[in-house]
Amino acid sequence: MSNLVIIDDASSQIKYTGGLWTGGGTSLHYGHTATSSRVSGATMTFPFSGTSISVVGSFDANTSCTGSFSLDANLTTFVSPVLPAPLNHQSIWSSAPLTDGPHTLAYTVSSCSSSNTDLGYVWFDYILYTPSPNASTDGLVYFLDDNDPRISYSGDWTVEKDNAEDFGLGSHGGTQGCSFQLEFEGSSVSVHGRIGNDTQGIATQASFSLDSTPVVFSTPYQSTISYNQALFQSNVLAQGKHTLVGTPQSGTLWVDYLILRPNPSTDNVTTTSPRHSSANIGEIAGAVLGALLLVVGITFVVIFRRRLFKGRSATTPSRPLMRPPDIYVFDGREAVSSSASSHTPGQTENTYPPTLPSHNIRSAPRHPSDTPPVSPQSSSFTSPADSRTELISDTQISPSRPANSFASSSGHSRRAPSLNLGRGVDSDSVVDLKRRQQLAPPYDDSGSIGPSSRAPSRSSSVRPLPVIPTVATPRIGVSGSSHTFDDLDLPPVYTV
Incomplete structure (x- = not known):
């Protein structure tokens, strides 16, 4: 059917x-x-x-x-x-x-x-x-009226017809000793009917057995009739054939209709219980494993990056800001006058930079006189015709006098200028002084350099020597010298 x-x-x-x-x-x-x-x-x-x-x-x-x-x-x-x-x-x-x-x-x-x-x-x-x-049977619900031929009744059942309150306008009523049976395939089954149709004051009670598992339905006695009541509802069933048996135990069991839910995508009244196949389990397990691996991978990358940057910050020294070394240029006139007033005889100046007023110190590019020239008495002396400035080491200094050296800002060892004028024996002091004056720019009290006072062009091989002032006091310790000097009238000396 x-x-x-x-x-x-x-x-x-x-x-x-x-x-x-x-x-x-x-x-x-x-x-x-x-x-x-x-x-x-x-x-x-x-x-x-x-x-x-x-x-x-x-x-x-x-x-x-x-x-x-x-x-x-x-x-x-x-x-x-x-x-x-x-x-x-x-x-x-x-x-x-x-x-x-x-x-x-x-x-x-x-x-x-x-x-x-x-x-x-x-x-x-x-x-x-x-x-x-x-x-397709997906989502379908089958309706079986009480007079459906697939429902078999045994015993003395009462058949009621033309009742507008019953589905299909009729129902079957049975008492103790009666039973009905339905064989089907489906995922669930339910039985619907009416209760409270007994005149003897007996409550309705019935047993419903699905695949030999009994379930008892019982309701108190009522004088009125209630239609379209659910009498039995199964759980989700496994796929295959099933047998439902209903048996009245007391009162009257009225069966109006049954509802069957078929198995998905089948043509017969069948059922299946929700089950997971091995393929589905494998797919679920694979998805879970993949998600776990992804989480572990992301965690590993985050930890690795943190350790990497932490290691770099711990092992990499901070680089100081690079800036050119400080070069101090000071007013030669004030330096000479101040040093002359406090100079100790027989001692050279080894303090760098000299202690000067703040207004006399200024930042400037390195001056050619940064490296002192070589004494003419030295074997490495270069003729004034050679415009290059040569560096000397400690071994080039004459052993007859001390090698007064200090560390400059550039890191080279340089000889300190001799200021023992008139107080010690230094046969090349005048030459050194002239040499420094030759390399130093002309000094102008006005702070400007005019065209007439410009230094000779670099293309000139020999620069003119400045005029060395003379005074009445002869230089002590230099015999045969025709020149006399006074420390206070010396030209400015530029040093670093």
């Missing part, structure tokens, strides 16, 4: 357009919901694939509504009956047998009127259709 798929009115597969649709429903309706509209032009549309379809719903009392059903452009006029009392589970419209394939059912409201003070409707409760044999 073919299965019937049940679609609730609230399903997203049904589209309501074109007007105001009202939601309602009671415990007598499937899913306890129902939908209706009185607005002209309101349309309900449902696409499906199968061989038959029907619409089940309810009629309000003293209400008449008209409309049209269209199935694949085949139009059918609909007129609801005018009833003195409401009726439920009524077949509003059914199709003739259809060719297997996709179809579209649509209903459009034309008009709706009621003689009651309250508005009356035609309610859509659910749709039943026969699916295509090869259609």
Whole structure:
């Protein structure tokens, strides 16, 4: 026998357009919901694939509504009956047998009127259709009415028909000693019926056994009848065949309909319990392992980079800012006058830089007189015609006098200038003085150098010697000298 798929009115597969649709429903309706509209032009549309379809719903009392059903452009006029009392589970419209394939059912409201003070409707409760044999069963729900031939009854069962409160307008009632049985394949099964239909004051109690595992249903006695009640609901079932057996134990067990959920993508009423195959487990394990490896890799990179930069900062010395060495140039006149007043006889000046007033010290480029010239008595003496300035070492200094040297800012060892004028024997002091004057720029009290006082061009091989002033005091210790000097009248001496 073919299965019937049940679609609730609230399903997203049904589209309501074109007007105001009202939601309602009671415990007598499937899913306890129902939908209706009185607005002209309101349309309900449902696409499906199968061989038959029907619409089940309810009629309000003293209400008449008209409309049209269209199935694949085949139009059918609909007129609801005018009833003195409401009726439920009524077949509003059914199709003739259809060719297997996709179809579209649509209903459009034309008009709706009621003689009651309250508005009356035609309610859509659910749709039943026969699916295509090869259609996918994913998400489908099968409806089995109590009179479905796949349900077998044993014992003395009461069959009730034409009851508007029962699905399919009927139900089966059995007492102790009766049973029913259903063999099926599916993922779940549930039994629905009514309770409280006993007049002897006996509570209803029944046993439901699924694959030989019994479950007891029991409810207190009630004088009123409750319809559309869930009596049994199974858990998710494993794939394969199953057997459901229901047995009344006390009172009357009323069976109205059963709901089956098939296994996905099967044609029969089957079921499977959620299981993970070994392939799925392997994929999950691989994904988890890959994620862990990624986290470990990122952690390793972060730690490595931190240690790398930490090692660099610990081992790499800080580089000082590079700047040219300080070169001090001071006023020669003040240097000579100050040194002459405090100079000790027989002692050379070894302090560098000399202690001078702050206004006499200024930063300037290195001067050619930074390196003292070589004494003419030395074997490495260079003629004044040679404009180059030669460096001398400690070994070139005459052993007859001390090698007065100091460390300059450039790091070279240089001979300190001799200032033993008139107080000691220094046969080359005059020559040294002349040599320094020859290399030093001319001094101008005005702070400017005029054209007439410019130093000779570098292209000149010999520079003119400045005039050495003479005084009445002869130089002590130099015999045969025709020149006399006074320390206070000496030209400025430039040193570093």
